[in-house]
Amino acid sequence: MSDQHSHQSFETRAIHAGNTADPLTGAVVPPIYQVSTYKQDGVGGLRGGYEYSRSANPTRTALEENLAALEGGRRGLAFASGLAAEDCLLRALLAPGDHVVIPNDAYGGTFRLFAKVVERWGVDFSVANTSDIESVRGAVNERTKLIWVETPSNPLLGITDIEAVAGVARQAGVKLVVDNTFASPYLQQPLALGADVVVHSLTKYMGGHSDVVGGALVTADEALGEELAYHQNAMGAVAGPFDSWIVLRGIKTLAVRMDRHSENATKIAEMLTQHPKVTQVLYPGLPEHPGHEIAAKQMRSFGGMISFRVQGGEDAAVEVCNRAQLFTLGESLGGVESLIEHPGRMTHASVAGSLLEVPADLVRISVGIENVDDLLADLRQALG
Numbered sequence: 001m002s003d004q005h006s007h008q009s010f011e012t013r014a015i016h017a018g019n020t021a022d023p024l025t026g027a028v029v030p031p032i033y034q035v036s037t038y039k040q041d042g043v044g045g046l047r048g049g050y051e052y053s054r055s056a057n058p059t060r061t062a063l064e065e066n067l068a069a070l071e072g073g074r075r076g077l078a079f080a081s082g083l084a085a086e087d088c089l090l091r092a093l094l095a096p097g098d099h100v101v102i103p104n105d106a107y108g109g110t111f112r113l114f115a116k117v118v119e120r121w122g123v124d125f126s127v128a129n130t131s132d133i134e135s136v137r138g139a140v141n142e143r144t145k146l147i148w149v150e151t152p153s154n155p156l157l158g159i160t161d162i163e164a165v166a167g168v169a170r171q172a173g174v175k176l177v178v179d180n181t182f183a184s185p186y187l188q189q190p191l192a193l194g195a196d197v198v199v200h201s202l203t204k205y206m207g208g209h210s211d212v213v214g215g216a217l218v219t220a221d222e223a224l225g226e227e228l229a230y231h232q233n234a235m236g237a238v239a240g241p242f243d244s245w246i247v248l249r250g251i252k253t254l255a256v257r258m259d260r261h262s263e264n265a266t267k268i269a270e271m272l273t274q275h276p277k278v279t280q281v282l283y284p285g286l287p288e289h290p291g292h293e294i295a296a297k298q299m300r301s302f303g304g305m306i307s308f309r310v311q312g313g314e315d316a317a318v319e320v321c322n323r324a325q326l327f328t329l330g331e332s333l334g335g336v337e338s339l340i341e342h343p344g345r346m347t348h349a350s351v352a353g354s355l356l357e358v359p360a361d362l363v364r365i366s367v368g369i370e371n372v373d374d375l376l377a378d379l380r381q382a383l384g
């Protein structure tokens with residue numbers, strides 16, 4: 001984060017960091033620099049430091065500076081998707097023979113990247129219950145290079161104590177990566193808790209309107225940031241100027257959106273716990289959630305994601321998803337509109353048969369910022 005923004009509160013940084021007025025026109029919002037290359041004043045004479053938009057583009061720079069400021073980092077990098085960011089990170093940090101500790105609950109696509117892509121290049125992994133610090137410690141071996149954590153996790157809403165895992169990582173001399181997609185930097189600041197790198201699917205709360213796919217890496221370590229930026233350019237899966245702009249626009253309302261997401265989700269989780277057709281509610285805001293105390297310690301509030309299990313198994317869960325009307329049946333999460341899905345058949349189909357398999361009677365909802373009474377009514381009718 002630049003010193004200019006370090007004293008500002010989160011909401012102010014979300015609106016101003018990286019968003020300097022356009023030097024040419026004074027436009028208060030950074031323009032979409034829809035351009036691939038830049039005129040040079042003589043060979044090597046770059047006007048603004050820009051030479052080719054894979055390497056850097058002013059709209060992307062605005063977003064990257066904003067991301068660094070929001071996570072309390074020094075370097076932010078924006079990618080074409082969350083998985084592109086993850087891929088860049090793994091290939092920058094790992095080599096054949098290395099070992100990684102991954103969580104037993106994570107986005108299915110992240111697991112697929114480890115199991116079907118990275119493993120083929122000679123990097124193996126162990127699955128740990130990252131909510132249990134001894135499980136993490138036990139999974140680390142002499143070849144381990146990084147520990148991967150997702151908290152809250154997708155789709156089981158497990159909570160990992162970031163500070164405690166950072167201690168294990170430091171002791172073992174390995175890097176800690178935290179996927180902060182479910183919380184967003186407004187609710188949780190992994191770098192301040194000892195993480196080396198934060199990963200985001202910008203597609204979710206950061207964009208916030210279900211209209212863009214993007215990803216990010218943020219680190220407070222300048223040398224590591226340089227290394228990652230080198231790989232970002234060398235591999236090339238960068239965020240385009242329009243996508244960067246639309247994420248930057250979404251981030252300006254992140255704080256107010258997250259407050260409403262959390263508020264609505266708390267009321268919905270409470271209703272679900274009372275519902276006779278619901279056998280279990282997974283929401284870190286509930287006092288009975290096993291990670292509640294840690295979540296309360298490391299998160300500002302508990303976010304907009306809830307999973308719940310229904311009586312009647314897989315068919316009943318699928319029925320609930322099909323009956324919902326205001327909750328749109330669809331993958332993804334984090335937009336202003338509420339979504340519902342069946343992880344086993346949809347977002348997490350790629351973990352079937354693995355240690356990350358999810359329960360068949362599980363329904364996941366992304367609680368939007370609509371009027372909560374309308375959302376409650378829809379879920380009640382969907383549950384029947």
Ligand SMILES: Cc1ncc(COP(=O)(O)O)c(C=O)c1O
Pocket residue numbers: 081082083084107109110150154179181182200201202203213214215332
């Ligand atoms: C927690 C989490 N991390 C990473 C990703 C991957 O992001 P993207 O879909 O933008 O590639 C997702 C996507 O659902 C996710 O939920």
